[in-house]
Amino acid sequence: MDSVYTDSVNTTTSHLPTAVKATANPPQFSGTTITALAAVVVAVIAWFDYVSGDFSLAVFYLAPVALATWYAGRTSGWFIAVLSAAGWLAGDVALSRTCAHALMPYWNALMLALIYGVVVQLLSALRGFQNGLEERVEQRTASLAKARAELEAAMMRFIEVDKLESIGRLAAGISHEVKNPLMTIAMAADYLAQVVPPTEPDGAAMIQDLREAVERANRVISEMLEFARPGALSLQPEDFHEVAERALGLLKLEITRKHLNIVRDWCEPPPELSLDRNKMEQVLVNVLLNAIQATPEGGKLTLRTRVNAAGFTAEIDDTGVGVSAAHQAKLFEPFFTTKPPGQGTCLGLSVARQIVQLHGGTLRLANRPGGGGARATIQIPSANQHHL
Amino acid sequence: MKTKRILVIDDEPSITRTMKVNLERTGAYEVRAENHSDRALTTARQFQPDLIFLDVMMPEMDGGAVAQRLQDDPHLQRVPIVFLTAIVTRQETGENGANIGGQTFIAKPLNLER
Numbered sequence: 001m002d003s004v005y006t007d008s009v010n011t012t013t014s015h016l017p018t019a020v021k022a023t024a025n026p027p028q029f030s031g032t033t034i035t036a037l038a039a040v041v042v043a044v045i046a047w048f049d050y051v052s053g054d055f056s057l058a059v060f061y062l063a064p065v066a067l068a069t070w071y072a073g074r075t076s077g078w079f080i081a082v083l084s085a086a087g088w089l090a091g092d093v094a095l096s097r098t099c100a101h102a103l104m105p106y107w108n109a110l111m112l113a114l115i116y117g118v119v120v121q122l123l124s125a126l127r128g129f130q131n132g133l134e135e136r137v138e139q140r141t142a143s144l145a146k147a148r149a150e151l152e153a154a155m156m157r158f159i160e161v162d163k164l165e166s167i168g169r170l171a172a173g174i175s176h177e178v179k180n181p182l183m184t185i186a187m188a189a190d191y192l193a194q195v196v197p198p199t200e201p202d203g204a205a206m207i208q209d210l211r212e213a214v215e216r217a218n219r220v221i222s223e224m225l226e227f228a229r230p231g232a233l234s235l236q237p238e239d240f241h242e243v244a245e246r247a248l249g250l251l252k253l254e255i256t257r258k259h260l261n262i263v264r265d266w267c268e269p270p271p272e273l274s275l276d277r278n279k280m281e282q283v284l285v286n287v288l289l290n291a292i293q294a295t296p297e298g299g300k301l302t303l304r305t306r307v308n309a310a311g312f313t314a315e316i317d318d319t320g321v322g323v324s325a326a327h328q329a330k331l332f333e334p335f336f337t338t339k340p341p342g343q344g345t346c347l348g349l350s351v352a353r354q355i356v357q358l359h360g361g362t363l364r365l366a367n368r369p370g371g372g373g374a375r376a377t378i379q380i381p382s383a384n385q386h387h388l
Numbered sequence: 389m390k391t392k393r394i395l396v397i398d399d400e401p402s403i404t405r406t407m408k409v410n411l412e413r414t415g416a417y418e419v420r421a422e423n424h425s426d427r428a429l430t431t432a433r434q435f436q437p438d439l440i441f442l443d444v445m446m447p448e449m450d451g452g453a454v455a456q457r458l459q460d461d462p463h464l465q466r467v468p469i470v471f472l473t474a475i476v477t478r479q480e481t482g483e484n485g486a487n488i489g490g491q492t493f494i495a496k497p498l499n500l501e502r
Contacts, residue, residue, distance in 0.1 A: 180474060
């Protein structure tokens, strides 16, 4: 017996994969409840049959029979069919009709029960066919939904690849068009540094500004190129502390300008890792620059390294404003930034994460456990350090 | 002391001019600039440089094709070539350039101070 009342087919929306699930669910009744309700209806009809005298109401019993069969199943349908015939017989016997043969009412009741039974069989066959149809529709709906999800995923990958290829072409074009004038400016700054006399009060500062502007523009272009084609790694055993020191050296000017205190909490012995020296240097420059820009003047940056059985971990703590919950999920998205215009390429952290992933590691950025700033964590599992 | 000869081949006159000025100011080099890659071979034959700086992306003939012609010339094939390129990053080449396929590459913009 079907145990529950269900009616999930919606002919207007069955062709729409998502619409099927969205249709309002009808109230659920158990098979027993439906059968009990049908029995009550049979009793009511039997009573009317009795009080109406000779008027035959046999056809009305089809309603509870159909109700029980459709919603509670064949067994329930047969039960109501027999009950209906019995109800009809009870009314007939109670009226004490005169019949040609004493068994006539029982014979008629049996015939009625058989007719109701035929209806039960037909309706259950129809219900079975409908259930099969519903099942096929559901299977096809699920299959369509799956196909659509796969298509959407493929489209997203295609868009991502296409976006990267477009950025790659754009970056190469921009790189060529921008780096040539940058080279002229850099060379001209070199020339001016030699010919402007030291007595000229603003000369040295302006030349330094020129060089910094060239470096900033060059960094933007380089990060665009790097983002578009992270490329293969050239792995060599490297001392991570040396790579970090070089990155700090490249950011000396920014660190000095903000009077930042750099704390080195290095593990011993220095961790020798399988790294692409130049690319890991870029990771650290990008992560450190992000930390420097987030830290107020006079703040502190702590660089911490640890090695254990699981692998290598480097942490960079700053004393800036930390990461807001709203920004957490977007930190590594290309072109996402909270910095004012001109202070970043919006690609630095994306590029850094790509490179760390190429090394088989992870890069995370979150608030420090005690609050009061953010912590960038680079982890490279031992399993991905093949030479160690 | 005999000055070394450097030939700078780049289609951007501002680049060849600033490189020439900076290198010649050291007093150690005599520099010739060439802004047309299709004339590079002729200029190199006349100038007989000790070193060639060669841009990779140029309109008439790219750096690779120019290098091939220079290396096919028996009088120039031993002259070292340093390629200047705008489409690799300094992180990729390092500050002192990179050896890629037996050739030396330096990323633009050059940092003479470093």
